[in-house]
Amino acid sequence: xxxxxxxxxxxxxxxxxxxDKRISRHALEYLVDSTQxxxxxxxxxxxxxxxxxxxxWNANSRxxxxxxxxxxxxCFEADQIPLDKKRGISRNGLSAFLDIPxxxxxxxxEKLIERGILISRPDGLVCASMGKAFTTxxxxxxxxxxxxxxxxxxxxxxxxxxxxxxxxVIVHTGAEFPRARPQWVRALTxxxxxxxxxxxxxxxxxxxLNFLQTMIVLTILKRNIEHLIATPDHYSDIKVxxxxxxxxxxxxxxxxxxxxxxxxxxxxxxxxxxQGFLIERKDGLVTPEAVxxxxxxxxxSNVRLVAAMLNMLEELERFIRDQSGHRHAC
Numbered sequence: 001x002x003x004x005x006x007x008x009x010x011x012x013x014x015x016x017x018x019x020d021k022r023i024s025r026h027a028l029e030y031l032v033d034s035t036q037x038x039x040x041x042x043x044x045x046x047x048x049x050x051x052x053x054x055x056x057w058n059a060n061s062r063x064x065x066x067x068x069x070x071x072x073x074x075c076f077e078a079d080q081i082p083l084d085k086k087r088g089i090s091r092n093g094l095s096a097f098l099d100i101p102x103x104x105x106x107x108x109x110e111k112l113i114e115r116g117i118l119i120s121r122p123d124g125l126v127c128a129s130m131g132k133a134f135t136t137x138x139x140x141x142x143x144x145x146x147x148x149x150x151x152x153x154x155x156x157x158x159x160x161x162x163x164x165x166x167x168x169v170i171v172h173t174g175a176e177f178p179r180a181r182p183q184w185v186r187a188l189t190x191x192x193x194x195x196x197x198x199x200x201x202x203x204x205x206x207x208x209l210n211f212l213q214t215m216i217v218l219t220i221l222k223r224n225i226e227h228l229i230a231t232p233d234h235y236s237d238i239k240v241x242x243x244x245x246x247x248x249x250x251x252x253x254x255x256x257x258x259x260x261x262x263x264x265x266x267x268x269x270x271x272x273x274x275q276g277f278l279i280e281r282k283d284g285l286v287t288p289e290a291v292x293x294x295x296x297x298x299x300x301s302n303v304r305l306v307a308a309m310l311n312m313l314e315e316l317e318r319f320i321r322d323q324s325g326h327r328h329a330c
Contacts, residue, residue: 020303023156025225027306030152031199032222034145034192035215040259041141046133047260049108051098051200051211056118057127058197059089059097061190065312068319075187075316088124097197099205139185146188153310187316195309202298207277207291212260216268217277219257221287221295223249248284 039047046053061081064071074081091109095102109125112118112133119128131138204214224246255265269285272278279288 020299023306024299024302026152026155027199027302028218028222029226030148031196032215032218034148034196035200036219036257036259037144037148038141039215041134041136043133043135048211049112049133051100051197051204052094052105052108052112053117053127053130053133054193054197054200055094055097056089056125057130058193059093059124060086060127062194063087064190065194068316071187071190071316072319075190076183076320079186083119083126083128086126088121088126090124094125097201099201100210139182142185142189145192146185149188149192149309152306156306156310187313191309191312194312195305198305199298199302202301203295206294206298209272209277212258213268213272213277215258216254216265216272217287217291219254220249220278220285221292223247223253223257224286246286248281248286250284254285 035050038050042050061074064074064081074085089097091105092102094109095105098105109118109120113120115132117127117129117132119126134141200211200214203218204211207214207217209217227247251265251269252262254269255262258265269278273280276288277291278285280286
């Protein structure tokens with residue numbers, strides 16, 4: 001089975017340039033909802049560490065994405081990847097990926113090492129116990145994320161994303177999505193963390209903001225346009241939706257959505273307004289056109305990353321189906 005390789009590729013025939021705005025909107029909704037839930041489950045002292053945690057966790061297991069047998073094994077036969085199978089990431093590499101100062105990475109990593117969440121090895125940083133950073137069972141976070149990925153797939157299918165419906169998601173109109181099997185939850189987690197870590201790196205770099213500031217901007221943007229995500233709109237051919245169709249959000253609702261203290265939200269929002277990243281109208285906070293245009297420049301990258309995440313899962317399903325007669329469980 002070792003000679004069978006997964007081919008994670010972008011199928012451009014399924015994701016056309018005409019679809020990219022709606023795909024990006026659906027992906028934004030998934031990105032914000034998944035991250036908000038994860039933030040709500042974090043211990044308060046770890047909020048600023050989430051990008052580091054996701055990036056290290058992803059880097060440790062990213063090699064699985066090109067090894068069909070191992071990816072299948074560590075999703076369907078083994079609950080955890082042993083420490084000796086995880087590949088470290090250097091502090092310099094983490095700093096470059098996240099586009100944050102090396103000293104910030106070094107200082108935050110040391111705190112996480114002291115708490116037993118990360119360990120430092122000659123090959124770099126390795127995630128030893130992700131669960132220690134969270135106040136709830138990490139499996140519940142994975143399940144919530146799996147449900148969101150399933151919903152994302154369902155919305156893309158409804159918009160004409162030409163893929164067959166895989167075993168791990170069944171769409172029921174007007175009903176909840178069924179809970180995925182635990183093995184598929186692990187697969188969904190590994191595929192989606194690759195997407196989340198990469199797109200956050202791109203967005204933070206494009207905006208020049210830190211993680212919490214980026215999340216505030218994205219949370220407000222999602223609320224501004226969520227009514228356009230839910231229903232077809234005649235702005236689909238316009239690069240940036242006009243101010244008149246974006247709906248504001250109150251400051252208190254931003255704090256509530258991100259589960260951060262109101263004073264923390266107020267301080268960051270005031271700073272973002274002063275820097276031109278937000279504007280405040282009578283109906284609340286709105287992302288200005290210039291900021292949306294900067295994020296719009298990442299649209300194609302976002303579409304490629306979404307495609308890569310779904311390709312990974314579809315190819316895994318195909319591999320499992322092709323190997324169904326093999327003696328291994330997968």
